[in-house]
Protein backbone atom coordinates (compact mmCIF):
# COMPACT_ATOMS: atom_id res chain seq x y z
CA UNK A 388 0.00 0.00 0.00
CA UNK A 389 1.20 3.53 -0.76
CA UNK A 390 2.30 6.08 1.81
CA UNK A 391 0.66 9.42 2.47
CA UNK A 392 3.09 12.25 1.70
CA UNK A 393 2.58 15.55 3.49
CA UNK A 394 4.61 18.68 2.91
CA UNK A 395 4.11 21.50 5.36
CA UNK A 396 5.57 24.90 4.40
CA UNK A 397 8.54 23.22 2.76
CA UNK A 398 11.21 25.55 1.38
CA UNK A 399 14.58 25.06 -0.28
CA UNK A 400 17.39 27.50 -0.88
CA UNK A 401 20.59 26.13 -2.42
CA UNK A 402 23.80 27.56 -0.95
CA UNK A 403 24.37 31.01 -2.43
CA UNK A 404 21.23 30.78 -4.56
CA UNK A 405 17.72 32.16 -4.79
CA UNK A 406 14.93 30.19 -3.10
CA UNK A 407 14.16 27.22 -5.35
CA UNK A 408 10.95 26.42 -3.43
CA UNK A 409 8.90 28.68 -1.18
CA UNK A 410 6.63 27.37 1.55
CA UNK A 411 5.04 24.54 -0.38
CA UNK A 412 2.21 22.76 1.47
CA UNK A 413 0.67 19.71 -0.11
CA UNK A 414 -0.78 16.33 0.83
CA UNK A 415 -0.61 13.38 -1.55
CA UNK A 416 -3.04 10.64 -0.51
CA UNK A 417 -1.99 6.99 -0.25
CA UNK A 418 -2.19 5.43 -3.71
CA UNK A 419 -2.74 8.76 -5.47
CA UNK A 420 -1.04 9.64 -8.78
CA UNK A 421 0.00 13.28 -8.49
CA UNK A 422 1.72 15.14 -11.31
CA UNK A 423 4.06 18.06 -10.60
CA UNK A 424 3.82 20.38 -13.57
CA UNK A 425 5.69 23.58 -14.33
CA UNK A 426 8.21 25.24 -16.62
CA UNK A 427 11.91 24.49 -16.53
CA UNK A 428 13.61 25.68 -13.33
CA UNK A 429 10.40 26.06 -11.27
CA UNK A 430 11.60 23.58 -8.63
CA UNK A 431 9.92 20.30 -9.63
CA UNK A 432 13.03 18.09 -9.39
CA UNK A 433 14.10 19.79 -6.19
CA UNK A 434 10.79 18.91 -4.57
CA UNK A 435 10.99 15.31 -5.74
CA UNK A 436 14.57 14.93 -4.59
CA UNK A 437 13.68 16.30 -1.15
CA UNK A 438 10.96 13.64 -0.82
CA UNK A 439 13.44 10.95 -1.88
CA UNK A 440 15.96 12.24 0.67
CA UNK A 441 18.53 13.20 -1.98
CA UNK A 442 18.31 16.89 -1.08
CA UNK A 443 18.08 18.51 2.34
CA UNK A 444 15.00 20.51 3.32
CA UNK A 445 15.89 24.09 4.27
CA UNK A 446 12.62 24.83 6.09
CA UNK A 447 9.32 23.13 6.81
CA UNK A 448 8.33 19.52 7.39
CA UNK A 449 7.98 16.38 5.31
CA UNK A 450 5.84 13.57 6.73
CA UNK A 451 5.63 10.06 5.28
CA UNK A 452 2.60 8.24 6.65
CA UNK A 453 2.43 10.76 9.47
CA UNK A 454 6.08 10.34 10.52
CA UNK A 455 8.45 13.29 10.30
CA UNK A 456 10.86 12.30 7.54
CA UNK A 457 13.09 15.39 7.08
CA UNK A 458 16.16 13.59 8.38
CA UNK A 459 15.41 10.02 7.35
CA UNK A 460 18.03 8.32 5.23
CA UNK A 461 16.85 7.70 1.62
CA UNK A 462 16.98 3.94 2.27
CA UNK A 463 14.54 4.33 5.18
CA UNK A 464 11.86 6.06 3.08
CA UNK A 465 10.67 3.09 0.98
CA UNK A 466 10.69 5.18 -2.19
CA UNK A 467 11.88 4.35 -5.71
CA UNK A 468 12.97 7.14 -8.03
CA UNK A 469 13.22 7.01 -11.81
CA UNK A 470 15.03 9.70 -13.77
CA UNK A 471 15.01 10.73 -17.40
CA UNK A 472 18.44 9.18 -17.89
CA UNK A 473 18.20 6.12 -15.73
CA UNK A 474 21.48 4.24 -15.77
CA UNK A 475 21.27 0.46 -16.10
CA UNK A 476 24.26 -1.74 -15.33
CA UNK A 477 25.74 -2.25 -18.83
CA UNK A 478 27.27 -5.64 -18.14
CA UNK A 479 24.11 -7.16 -16.66
CA UNK A 480 21.20 -8.58 -18.66
CA UNK A 481 17.79 -6.90 -18.47
CA UNK A 482 16.68 -9.67 -16.08
CA UNK A 483 19.68 -9.13 -13.80
CA UNK A 484 19.11 -5.37 -13.85
CA UNK A 485 15.49 -5.82 -12.76
CA UNK A 486 16.47 -8.38 -10.12
CA UNK A 487 19.26 -6.21 -8.73
CA UNK A 488 17.38 -4.45 -5.85
CA UNK A 489 16.11 -7.82 -4.58
CA UNK A 490 19.48 -9.51 -5.03
CA UNK A 491 21.06 -6.80 -2.87
CA UNK A 492 18.49 -7.61 -0.18
CA UNK A 493 19.49 -11.30 -0.51
CA UNK A 494 15.91 -12.35 -1.19
CA UNK A 495 14.91 -15.94 -1.90
CA UNK A 496 15.91 -16.71 -5.56
CA UNK A 497 12.49 -18.25 -6.28
CA UNK A 498 10.77 -15.04 -5.14
CA UNK A 499 13.25 -12.95 -7.17
CA UNK A 500 12.59 -14.82 -10.40
CA UNK A 501 8.84 -14.74 -9.84
CA UNK A 502 8.92 -10.94 -9.25
CA UNK A 503 11.19 -10.34 -12.25
CA UNK A 504 8.94 -12.39 -14.47
CA UNK A 505 5.82 -10.59 -13.32
CA UNK A 506 7.44 -7.12 -13.77
CA UNK A 507 8.70 -8.08 -17.25
CA UNK A 508 5.29 -9.40 -18.21
CA UNK A 509 3.50 -6.25 -16.97
CA UNK A 510 5.87 -4.06 -18.99
CA UNK A 511 5.79 -6.26 -22.11
CA UNK A 512 9.53 -6.97 -22.10
CA UNK A 513 9.55 -10.68 -21.29
CA UNK A 514 11.28 -11.47 -24.59
CA UNK A 515 14.15 -9.06 -23.85
CA UNK A 516 15.24 -10.48 -20.52
CA UNK A 517 18.54 -11.97 -21.79
CA UNK A 518 19.70 -8.85 -23.60
CA UNK A 519 22.35 -6.42 -22.36
CA UNK A 520 21.26 -2.75 -22.11
CA UNK A 521 23.52 -1.83 -25.06
CA UNK A 522 21.28 -3.93 -27.31
CA UNK A 523 18.01 -2.31 -26.17
CA UNK A 524 16.27 0.76 -27.60
CA UNK A 525 15.69 3.85 -25.41
CA UNK A 526 12.08 2.84 -24.74
CA UNK A 527 13.04 -0.74 -23.87
CA UNK A 528 15.76 0.49 -21.51
CA UNK A 529 13.24 2.77 -19.81
CA UNK A 530 10.91 -0.21 -19.32
CA UNK A 531 13.72 -2.22 -17.76
CA UNK A 532 14.32 0.78 -15.48
CA UNK A 533 10.61 0.77 -14.57
CA UNK A 534 10.86 -2.95 -13.85
CA UNK A 535 13.85 -2.38 -11.61
CA UNK A 536 11.95 0.32 -9.69
CA UNK A 537 8.73 -1.70 -9.33
CA UNK A 538 10.24 -5.06 -8.42
CA UNK A 539 10.94 -3.96 -4.87
CA UNK A 540 7.28 -2.88 -4.48
CA UNK A 541 8.01 0.45 -2.80
CA UNK A 542 5.33 2.57 -1.12
CA UNK A 543 6.22 5.63 -3.17
CA UNK A 544 7.27 6.10 -6.81
CA UNK A 545 9.05 9.32 -7.70
CA UNK A 546 9.33 9.76 -11.46
CA UNK A 547 11.34 12.67 -12.82
CA UNK A 548 10.49 13.23 -16.50
CA UNK A 549 11.01 9.51 -17.16
CA UNK A 550 9.84 9.69 -20.77
CA UNK A 551 11.14 13.00 -22.02
CA UNK A 552 13.97 11.51 -24.08
CA UNK A 553 11.60 9.27 -26.04
CA UNK A 554 9.67 10.06 -29.23
CA UNK A 555 6.05 11.21 -28.99
CA UNK A 556 4.43 7.89 -29.95
CA UNK A 557 6.48 5.81 -27.57
CA UNK A 558 5.93 8.36 -24.83
CA UNK A 559 2.16 8.06 -25.15
CA UNK A 560 2.33 4.27 -25.04
CA UNK A 561 4.78 4.05 -22.18
CA UNK A 562 2.93 6.55 -20.04
CA UNK A 563 -0.12 4.30 -20.13
CA UNK A 564 2.05 1.36 -19.14
CA UNK A 565 3.56 3.34 -16.28
CA UNK A 566 0.10 4.34 -15.13
CA UNK A 567 -1.16 0.78 -15.16
CA UNK A 568 1.98 -0.57 -13.45
CA UNK A 569 1.85 1.90 -10.56
CA UNK A 570 -1.93 1.59 -10.22
CA UNK A 571 -1.61 -2.17 -9.85
CA UNK A 572 1.10 -1.75 -7.24
CA UNK A 573 -1.07 0.62 -5.15
CA UNK A 574 1.97 2.86 -4.53
CA UNK A 575 1.70 6.61 -4.16
CA UNK A 576 3.22 8.27 -7.22
CA UNK A 577 4.62 11.73 -7.90
CA UNK A 578 5.41 12.27 -11.55
CA UNK A 579 7.34 15.35 -12.70
CA UNK A 580 6.81 16.81 -16.14
CA UNK A 581 6.77 20.13 -17.97
CA UNK A 582 4.41 18.68 -20.57
CA UNK A 583 0.88 19.75 -19.75
CA UNK A 584 -0.78 17.14 -21.94
CA UNK A 585 1.13 14.39 -20.13
CA UNK A 586 0.10 15.91 -16.80
CA UNK A 587 -3.56 16.08 -17.80
CA UNK A 588 -3.52 12.52 -19.15
CA UNK A 589 -1.92 10.95 -16.09
CA UNK A 590 -2.72 12.82 -12.92
CA UNK A 591 -5.47 12.10 -10.43
CA UNK A 592 -4.49 15.63 -9.47
CA UNK A 593 -1.95 18.04 -10.93
CA UNK A 594 0.12 20.46 -8.84
CA UNK A 595 1.26 23.48 -10.85
CA UNK A 596 4.51 25.15 -9.77
CA UNK A 597 5.92 28.46 -10.90
CA UNK A 598 9.15 29.99 -9.61
CA UNK A 599 9.09 27.69 -6.59
CA UNK A 600 5.54 28.68 -5.63
CA UNK A 601 2.64 26.25 -5.75
CA UNK A 602 -0.07 27.84 -7.89
CA UNK A 603 -2.87 25.30 -7.73
CA UNK A 604 -3.44 21.62 -6.96
CA UNK A 605 -6.57 20.17 -8.51
CA UNK A 606 -7.95 17.53 -10.82
CA UNK A 607 -7.15 18.08 -14.50
CA UNK A 608 -10.78 19.03 -15.11
CA UNK A 609 -10.82 21.74 -12.44
CA UNK A 610 -7.43 23.08 -13.49
CA UNK A 611 -8.83 23.55 -16.96
CA UNK A 612 -12.25 24.91 -16.09
CA UNK A 613 -11.35 26.94 -12.99
CA UNK A 614 -7.67 27.92 -13.23
CA UNK A 615 -6.67 29.89 -10.13
CA UNK A 616 -4.80 32.43 -12.17
CA UNK A 617 -3.75 33.46 -15.67
CA UNK A 618 -0.52 31.47 -15.40
CA UNK A 619 -2.35 28.19 -14.80
CA UNK A 620 -4.92 29.09 -17.46
CA UNK A 621 -2.21 29.65 -20.04
CA UNK A 622 -0.09 26.65 -19.01
CA UNK A 623 -2.91 24.13 -19.18
CA UNK A 624 -4.78 23.45 -22.42
CA UNK A 625 -3.88 23.19 -26.09
CA UNK A 626 -4.18 25.45 -27.96
CA UNK A 627 -3.30 27.98 -25.32
CA UNK A 628 -5.98 30.26 -23.96
CA UNK A 629 -6.04 33.69 -25.67
CA UNK A 630 -5.39 36.48 -23.15
CA UNK A 631 -6.41 39.98 -24.18
CA UNK A 632 -6.29 43.23 -22.19
CA UNK A 633 -9.80 44.33 -21.35
CA UNK A 634 -12.01 46.47 -19.13
CA UNK A 635 -15.51 46.31 -17.73
CA UNK A 636 -18.14 48.90 -18.71
CA UNK A 637 -20.86 49.01 -16.10
CA UNK A 638 -23.22 51.94 -16.70
CA UNK A 639 -25.84 52.43 -14.00
CA UNK A 640 -28.63 52.46 -16.53
CA UNK A 641 -27.35 50.25 -19.32
CA UNK A 642 -26.12 46.77 -20.03
CA UNK A 643 -22.73 45.76 -18.71
CA UNK A 644 -20.10 44.95 -21.28
CA UNK A 645 -16.53 43.70 -21.50
CA UNK A 646 -14.35 45.78 -23.77
CA UNK A 647 -11.59 43.97 -25.67
CA UNK A 648 -10.25 47.19 -27.18
CA UNK A 649 -11.94 47.98 -30.47
CA UNK A 650 -14.89 45.69 -29.81
CA UNK A 651 -17.14 44.92 -26.87
CA UNK A 652 -19.14 41.98 -25.59
CA UNK A 653 -22.38 42.87 -23.81
CA UNK A 654 -23.23 40.58 -20.89
CA UNK A 655 -26.62 38.83 -20.94
CA UNK A 656 -29.34 40.11 -18.62
CA UNK A 657 -30.20 39.24 -15.95
CA UNK A 658 -26.55 39.18 -14.99
CA UNK A 659 -25.23 35.91 -13.62
CA UNK A 660 -23.70 36.08 -10.15
CA UNK A 661 -20.22 35.91 -11.67
CA UNK A 662 -20.98 38.79 -14.01
CA UNK A 663 -22.55 40.87 -11.21
CA UNK A 664 -19.24 40.69 -9.39
CA UNK A 665 -17.47 42.16 -12.39
CA UNK A 666 -19.25 45.50 -11.83
CA UNK A 667 -16.76 46.35 -9.10
CA UNK A 668 -13.89 45.81 -11.53
CA UNK A 669 -14.99 48.77 -13.65
CA UNK A 670 -12.01 50.93 -14.48
CA UNK A 671 -9.47 48.29 -13.47
CA UNK A 672 -7.12 46.77 -16.01
CA UNK A 673 -8.14 43.16 -16.60
CA UNK A 674 -7.06 40.17 -18.62
CA UNK A 675 -9.80 38.49 -20.60
CA UNK A 676 -9.23 34.82 -21.34
CA UNK A 677 -10.95 32.98 -24.16
CA UNK A 678 -10.42 29.32 -24.91
CA UNK A 679 -11.13 28.24 -28.49
CA UNK A 680 -14.25 26.34 -27.45
CA UNK A 681 -15.91 29.59 -26.33
CA UNK A 682 -15.66 30.94 -29.88
CA UNK A 683 -17.35 29.76 -33.05
CA UNK A 684 -17.27 31.08 -36.56
CA UNK A 685 -20.89 31.80 -37.45
CA UNK A 686 -23.14 34.56 -38.77
CA UNK A 687 -24.16 36.98 -36.04
CA UNK A 688 -27.83 36.27 -36.73
CA UNK A 689 -27.31 32.72 -35.45
CA UNK A 690 -26.35 33.80 -31.94
CA UNK A 691 -27.94 32.01 -29.00
CA UNK A 692 -28.93 34.06 -25.96
CA UNK A 693 -25.46 33.55 -24.43
CA UNK A 694 -23.47 34.41 -27.54
CA UNK A 695 -22.22 37.82 -28.52
CA UNK A 696 -20.93 38.91 -31.93
CA UNK A 697 -17.36 39.86 -32.74
CA UNK A 698 -15.52 40.28 -36.01
CA UNK A 699 -12.06 38.85 -36.57
CA UNK A 700 -9.56 39.18 -39.38
CA UNK A 701 -7.57 36.07 -40.28
CA UNK A 702 -3.92 36.75 -39.60
CA UNK A 703 -2.41 33.30 -39.68
CA UNK A 704 -3.63 29.78 -40.47
CA UNK A 705 -1.93 27.03 -38.47
CA UNK A 706 -2.38 23.52 -39.82
CA UNK A 707 -1.99 20.95 -37.05
CA UNK A 708 -3.12 17.81 -38.84
CA UNK A 709 -6.00 16.84 -36.58
CA UNK A 710 -7.21 20.45 -36.50
CA UNK A 711 -6.55 23.85 -38.03
CA UNK A 712 -6.17 26.93 -35.86
CA UNK A 713 -6.91 30.46 -36.98
CA UNK A 714 -5.09 33.37 -35.39
CA UNK A 715 -7.44 36.34 -35.63
CA UNK A 716 -7.08 40.04 -35.04
CA UNK A 717 -10.03 41.45 -33.11
CA UNK A 718 -8.62 44.88 -32.28
CA UNK A 719 -7.41 44.01 -28.80
CA UNK A 720 -4.01 43.98 -27.13
CA UNK A 721 -2.62 40.51 -26.37
CA UNK A 722 -1.68 40.16 -22.72
CA UNK A 723 1.24 38.38 -21.09
CA UNK A 724 0.85 36.39 -17.91
CA UNK A 725 1.68 38.82 -15.06
CA UNK A 726 4.93 38.32 -13.19
CA UNK A 727 4.90 36.03 -10.24
CA UNK A 728 3.65 37.55 -7.01
CA UNK A 729 3.94 35.68 -3.73
CA UNK A 730 0.32 34.90 -2.86
CA UNK A 731 -0.87 36.75 0.23
CA UNK A 732 -3.81 35.92 2.48
CA UNK A 733 -7.17 36.26 0.73
CA UNK A 734 -8.51 39.81 1.02
CA UNK A 735 -12.00 38.49 1.60
CA UNK A 736 -13.49 35.08 1.03
CA UNK A 737 -15.80 34.92 -1.95
CA UNK A 738 -18.67 33.64 0.08
CA UNK A 739 -21.88 35.39 1.05
CA UNK A 740 -25.22 35.37 -0.61
CA UNK A 741 -25.92 36.83 -4.01
CA UNK A 742 -28.45 39.12 -2.31
CA UNK A 743 -25.77 40.44 0.02
CA UNK A 744 -23.49 41.08 -2.92
CA UNK A 745 -26.24 42.80 -4.89
CA UNK A 746 -26.96 45.08 -1.90
CA UNK A 747 -23.30 46.11 -1.66
CA UNK A 748 -23.13 46.71 -5.38
CA UNK A 749 -26.27 48.88 -5.24
CA UNK A 750 -24.77 50.90 -2.38
CA UNK A 751 -21.63 51.43 -4.35
CA UNK A 752 -23.55 52.43 -7.47
CA UNK A 753 -25.67 54.92 -5.49
CA UNK A 754 -22.50 56.55 -4.20
CA UNK A 755 -21.16 57.28 -7.68
CA UNK A 756 -21.44 60.86 -8.87
CA UNK A 757 -22.95 61.42 -12.32
CA UNK A 758 -19.59 62.20 -13.89
CA UNK A 759 -18.34 58.83 -12.79
CA UNK A 760 -21.16 57.13 -14.62
CA UNK A 761 -20.39 56.20 -18.14
CA UNK A 762 -22.99 56.68 -20.83
CA UNK A 763 -24.07 53.40 -22.28
CA UNK A 764 -22.02 52.51 -25.29
CA UNK A 765 -22.75 50.32 -28.27
CA UNK A 766 -21.96 46.74 -27.34
CA UNK A 767 -20.18 45.90 -30.49
CA UNK A 768 -19.20 47.67 -33.64
CA UNK A 769 -20.94 46.89 -36.90
CA UNK A 770 -19.76 43.66 -38.45
CA UNK A 771 -17.98 45.55 -41.19
CA UNK A 772 -15.73 47.49 -38.79
CA UNK A 773 -12.05 46.68 -39.27
CA UNK A 774 -10.44 46.20 -35.88
CA UNK A 775 -7.04 47.76 -35.40
CA UNK A 776 -4.24 46.76 -33.05
CA UNK A 777 -1.74 43.93 -32.80
CA UNK A 778 -2.15 40.85 -34.90
CA UNK A 779 -3.67 37.45 -34.23
CA UNK A 780 -4.50 37.84 -30.56
CA UNK A 781 -7.45 35.40 -30.64
CA UNK A 782 -6.94 31.73 -31.54
CA UNK A 783 -9.97 29.75 -32.73
CA UNK A 784 -10.50 26.37 -34.32
CA UNK A 785 -11.48 26.41 -37.97
CA UNK A 786 -14.67 24.48 -38.58
CA UNK A 787 -15.23 22.12 -41.48
CA UNK A 788 -16.04 24.94 -43.90
CA UNK A 789 -12.58 25.15 -45.51
CA UNK A 790 -9.64 27.26 -44.46
CA UNK A 791 -10.16 30.99 -44.82
CA UNK A 792 -7.50 33.09 -46.51
CA UNK A 793 -5.32 35.51 -44.60
CA UNK A 794 -7.01 38.94 -44.37
CA UNK A 795 -10.53 37.59 -44.56
CA UNK A 796 -13.14 39.07 -42.16
CA UNK A 797 -14.93 36.39 -40.17
CA UNK A 798 -18.11 36.70 -38.12
CA UNK A 799 -17.56 35.19 -34.68
CA UNK A 800 -19.89 34.30 -31.85
CA UNK A 801 -18.48 34.34 -28.32
CA UNK A 802 -20.23 32.32 -25.63
CA UNK A 803 -19.86 34.73 -22.72
CA UNK A 804 -20.34 31.89 -20.23
CA UNK A 805 -16.89 30.75 -21.35
CA UNK A 806 -15.18 34.09 -20.60
CA UNK A 807 -12.37 34.08 -18.06
CA UNK A 808 -11.53 37.34 -16.34
CA UNK A 809 -8.30 37.84 -14.39
CA UNK A 810 -7.24 40.93 -12.44
CA UNK A 811 -3.98 42.80 -13.06
CA UNK A 812 -2.11 40.36 -10.76
CA UNK A 813 -3.45 37.53 -12.87
CA UNK A 814 -5.86 36.13 -10.27
CA UNK A 815 -9.16 34.77 -11.48
CA UNK A 816 -12.12 37.05 -10.82
CA UNK A 817 -14.61 35.28 -13.09
CA UNK A 818 -16.00 32.69 -13.06
CA UNK A 819 -16.37 31.88 -9.39
CA UNK A 820 -13.75 34.21 -7.91
CA UNK A 821 -11.60 32.87 -5.12
CA UNK A 822 -11.56 36.35 -3.57
CA UNK A 823 -13.71 39.39 -4.06
CA UNK A 824 -12.25 42.86 -4.08
CA UNK A 825 -13.19 45.49 -1.51
CA UNK A 826 -16.21 47.48 -2.59
Ligand SMILES: Nc1ncnc2c1ncn2[C@@H]1O[C@H](COP(=O)(O)OP(=O)(O)OP(=O)(O)O)[C@@H](O)[C@H]1O
Pocket residue numbers: 401402404407425426427428429430431432433434581
Ligand atom coordinates in the same frame (compact mmCIF):
# COMPACT_ATOMS: atom_id res chain seq x y z
N1 LIG B 1 22.35 21.70 -6.98
C1 LIG B 1 21.90 22.94 -7.20
N2 LIG B 1 22.59 24.02 -6.77
C2 LIG B 1 22.16 25.28 -6.96
N3 LIG B 1 21.00 25.58 -7.56
C3 LIG B 1 20.26 24.54 -8.02
C4 LIG B 1 20.67 23.19 -7.86
N4 LIG B 1 19.73 22.39 -8.42
C5 LIG B 1 18.76 23.21 -8.90
N5 LIG B 1 19.08 24.51 -8.67
C6 LIG B 1 18.26 25.68 -9.01
O1 LIG B 1 17.01 25.56 -8.35
C7 LIG B 1 15.96 25.95 -9.20
C8 LIG B 1 14.98 24.79 -9.39
O2 LIG B 1 15.64 23.75 -10.09
P1 LIG B 1 14.94 22.35 -10.42
O3 LIG B 1 15.94 21.48 -11.09
O4 LIG B 1 14.28 21.85 -9.19
O5 LIG B 1 13.81 22.82 -11.46
P2 LIG B 1 12.93 21.94 -12.45
O6 LIG B 1 11.57 22.55 -12.41
O7 LIG B 1 13.04 20.50 -12.11
O8 LIG B 1 13.62 22.24 -13.84
P3 LIG B 1 13.76 21.29 -15.16
O9 LIG B 1 12.36 21.03 -15.65
O10 LIG B 1 14.56 22.13 -16.09
O11 LIG B 1 14.47 20.04 -14.72
C9 LIG B 1 16.60 26.42 -10.50
O12 LIG B 1 16.74 27.81 -10.43
C10 LIG B 1 17.95 25.74 -10.49
O13 LIG B 1 18.91 26.52 -11.17
